[in-house]
Amino acid sequence: MKHRQIKKKVELAMAICMIMAAFVLARQGAVYVLSEKADDTEICIVVDAGHGGSDPGKVGVNDALEKDINLSVALKLKTLLEQRNIRVVLTRDSDTSLAPAGANNQKAADMQNRCQLITETEPVFTISIHQNSYTTPDIRGAQVFYYGQSKKGEELATILQKNLVSRLDPENRRTAKANESYYLLKKTPTPTVIVECGFLSNPEEAELLLDADYQNKLSRAIYMGILEYLEQEGLL
Numbered sequence: 001m002k003h004r005q006i007k008k009k010v011e012l013a014m015a016i017c018m019i020m021a022a023f024v025l026a027r028q029g030a031v032y033v034l035s036e037k038a039d040d041t042e043i044c045i046v047v048d049a050g051h052g053g054s055d056p057g058k059v060g061v062n063d064a065l066e067k068d069i070n071l072s073v074a075l076k077l078k079t080l081l082e083q084r085n086i087r088v089v090l091t092r093d094s095d096t097s098l099a100p101a102g103a104n105n106q107k108a109a110d111m112q113n114r115c116q117l118i119t120e121t122e123p124v125f126t127i128s129i130h131q132n133s134y135t136t137p138d139i140r141g142a143q144v145f146y147y148g149q150s151k152k153g154e155e156l157a158t159i160l161q162k163n164l165v166s167r168l169d170p171e172n173r174r175t176a177k178a179n180e181s182y183y184l185l186k187k188t189p190t191p192t193v194i195v196e197c198g199f200l201s202n203p204e205e206a207e208l209l210l211d212a213d214y215q216n217k218l219s220r221a222i223y224m225g226i227l228e229y230l231e232q233e234g235l236l
């Protein structure tokens with residue numbers, strides 16, 4: 001009888017052990033599920049390489065095409081951000097338009113699809129990469145634009161501008177500038193800034209913008225600005 005009682009106790013203890021093990025496993029499962037969910041809420045940034053396909057954007061005094069420089073800088077920026085485990089969604093990763101082949105107004109369809117992609121992605125913000133041009137060759141320097149009614153857009157643009165000046169071109173006297181009419185700034189529900197990296201109408205800057213080392217420096221300046229903004233927002 002006594003022996004049978006002991007056996008029952010052992011069985012009970014084993015059952016408790018198994019329940020506890022199952023509980024631990026279930027908890028581990030729950031932790032795993034939670035960490036997967038956390039991936040969904042990780043920092044996500046859209047990097048938009050302006051123009052592409054049949055739309056070259058600005059054409060440099062050295063025949064450099066804006067669309068090519070935009071894509072190159074966007075890809076470099078993506079690599080840097082992904083090294084910090086920041087998720088990057090590109091609007092394009094090759095020389096292509098976002099407009100469907102048969103669209104009547106290619107430019108309008110392209111812009112609408114960029115906006116739709118950004119709206120669906122719900123990024124923390126979007127960085128749109130462009131190159132500038134002017135009627136006289138003396139004008140130069142990177143400049144960041146933000147939507148005038150977006151406080152976060154203004155903060156991000158100001159930080160990016162500061163990093164572009166200090167890390168790329170300390171002579172640059174440009175400041176971040178509000179804009180109320182750019183389609184992408186107006187039509188995206190999350191903050192968007194446009195980085196005009198330099199002027200393709202300035203011979204010296206046009207050459208620099210084609211140079212891989214300069215593009216690396218440029219991408220790093222934008223990247224450091226992004227990190228500074230994310231830290232300020234308490235996201236990093």
Ligand SMILES: [Zn+2]
Pocket residue numbers: 050051057058066130131
């Ligand atoms: Zn452009």
